[in-house]
Amino acid sequence: xxxxxxxxxxxxxxxxxxxxxxxxxxxxxxxxxxxxxxxxxxxxxxxxxxxxxxxxxxxxxxxxxxxxxxxxxxxxxxxxxxxxxxx
DNA sequence: ATAATGACGTGAT
DNA sequence: AATCACGCCATTA
Numbered sequence: 085x086x087x088x089x090x091x092x093x094x095x096x097x098x099x100x101x102x103x104x105x106x107x108x109x110x111x112x113x114x115x116x117x118x119x120x121x122x123x124x125x126x127x128x129x130x131x132x133x134x135x136x137x138x139x140x141x142x143x144x145x146x147x148x149x150x151x152x153x154x155x156x157x158x159x160x161x162x163x164x165x166x167x168x169x170x171x
Numbered sequence: 172a173t174a175a176t177g178a179c180g181t182g183a184t
Numbered sequence: 185a186a187t188c189a190c191g192c193c194a195t196t197a
Contacts, residue, residue, distance in 0.1 A: 089194085089195080091194095092193090092194060092195090093194080093195080096194095110179090110180095111178075111179050111180085112179070112180070115179085115193085120193070120194080122179095122180085122191095122192055122193070123179090123192070123193045123194065124179035124180060124192080124193080125177065125178095125179045125180080125191095125192060125193055125194080126177090126179085126192085126193040126194035126195075127178085127179075127193090127194085128177065128178040128179055129176080129177050129178080129179095129193085129194060129195060129196095130178095130194075130195075131178055132177065132178050133195075133196090141178080144178080145178095146178085146179065146180085147179075147180060147181090148179095148180080148181090151178090152178050152179080153177090153178030154178065155178080158178080161178090
């Protein structure tokens with residue numbers, strides 16, 4: 085069964101997956117919602133390893149307003165936000 | 172168990 | 185405003 089690390093990783097992925105279109109959250113916010121306030125870095129790590137397209141990880145940006153990174157290219161991330169998110 | 176890594180955050184320079 | 189340094193946390197080797 086799933087006795088694996090089904091805590092933070094799944095929590096973060098679940099939160100990100102719940103982000104609605106046109107909405108953007110920061111890593112710190114996701115971390116807080118996931119149950120680990122202050123673990124923004126860990127959130128990024130989880131997302132970086134996440135190749136699931138079902139998860140709109142491109143809707144997660146930095147707290148300073150930057151786009152952050154993206155597995156498909158940060159430039160692509162900005163483009164997606166402009167096209168699908170930042171309406 | 173320890174060390175190294177990384178899509179962060181805030182403060183200081 | 186931009187850059188550097190330190191701190192924080194979870195995952196992987």
